[in-house]
Amino acid sequence: MARLVTSFLTPLLMLALIIVASISLGFGSTSVGVFAGLIDWLNGEQTDAALIIGEIRLPRTLLALIVGASLGLSGAALQGLLRNPLAEPGLVGASQGAALGAATVFYYGVFASLGTLATAVAGLLGAGATLLFMLLLAGSGRPALVIMAGLAISTVAGAALAVVLNFAPNPYAMQELVFWLMGSVSNRGLDSLTILFPALIIGSALILSQRRLLAALSLGEQIAESMGQSIKQGSRIIVLGVACLVGSSVSVAGAIGFVGLLVPHMLRPFVGHRPDRLLIPAALLGAILVCVADIAVRGMPFGQELKLGVLTSLIGAPFFVWLVWKERKRWL
């Protein structure tokens, strides 16, 4: 069975993704025909089904899938680059950096000339800058150092974010920002896809172009370099790709934590633990997980919606504790 899953992992994940996406489109308080609604919407007809599917559920579903894919792929790429199973966009500071960048734009209208792209560009710059600082501070891929450097940089970005919150122009703006930081894919509209989709394509292309470097890095930097790989250039490309993915995701959907940590761990046994073979399945499973989590959030019987980022943290944080426990057993 496990061997079968291994051989057909990518097709199986694609199938699961289509099923989950269909469920997401069909799931909601009003029952409407998914295909009829989609066709009506594509034909520009103003029916209820067209409105519900095309304007509400489709953007939400696509957003969940793209954000999930971005986070899953970023996690796999970071873990491979740093040779560290604990690396994750949130734990190495990238998410906080992106949040800081995007929040600054929200409040103070930096990059106003870029229009709707402003938050995404600021998110990308923030994620890229924190990742670079983290790599500089850690100086190597050693697990303990990377986590410590990530913690330090996250703290700095968190403090700066607190300053931004502190000087919020008005209390509503602050509330809005806090809710946004909790992470959600609801009420975002199809416009945000104009940022997320190109970022996903560019970020993925950058990361996938370095999959041989990720494979070589399994045996350490010296061996990778001795096999003709350029570590300096390659890791810059990977960091840029991750910054693209995380920056755009966080700027649109806020912080959706732990997806990048969980997904690679779930898949590793099925790809023979090879970091290069992990990338595409991680993107697919990330998309599936975030979409499933979003369906779960929508299905909760609470009066107030539980934020997607809060749900992924509730699931992901105990998993992180378990990972630390597992690592501890290796050392004690």
Place this chain on the structure above:
Amino acid sequence: MALISIDNLTVEQRLKAVSLELNRGELLGLIGANGAGKSTLLHAIAGLQSATGDITIDDRLIDTIPPHERARIVGIQPQAVSSAWALTVTDIVALGRMPWGDEDQAAINRAIERAGVDEFRDRIIDQLSGGERARVWLARVLAGEPQALLADEPIASLDIHYQLAVMAVLQNYSREGKGVIVAIHDLSLAARFCDRLCLLDKGEMIAIGTPKEVLTEALLSTAYGVPVDIDLEREPPVVLPK
């Protein structure tokens, strides 16, 4: 014609004007105390360490060879290797094909055979003993079938059975018309397996030649700072501190 010629190779504070040649079919041993510059020399040849001076491979200056092509010619087995992930032995050996950009099964199988790791080719690296792992790391370099193979203390921390096995693999590889340089601390094994030895002391090459020429009491006590007992007439030869 020499496979590799090194002329005046200098690395600041670590290596002083080292010149030597590695011939095809030769196993050259690199000996010297800790910190003598053995690893630095190997790293410089493999392009992992910037240095001044000239290194030519097959009459081409090494700086003019692009990294991936250089990696096809020179393969190095660094001192401390570990795998970050629980990869299988076959996947690790296949990584050795990276300079060629292929996963040539014939070359991978040859490397697995040469290094004697066939019986555990499907096992996970974490499950192997230190001695078994050492041969897997070696198989990884062998899979690239480099003209020059550099091994940095490949037998450190191995038991005597695996020490002999690994040295035999390196010797056999050199006999196929390739060149091998091995950094080694065990002088008896160096005398037994190496065709020539190069003795480094504080970054300087103080002797190069056959084991008989290099393993003398005067040279060794200078390099290691302890008196040694040398009996090269014995089979196998013995070199031990007094």
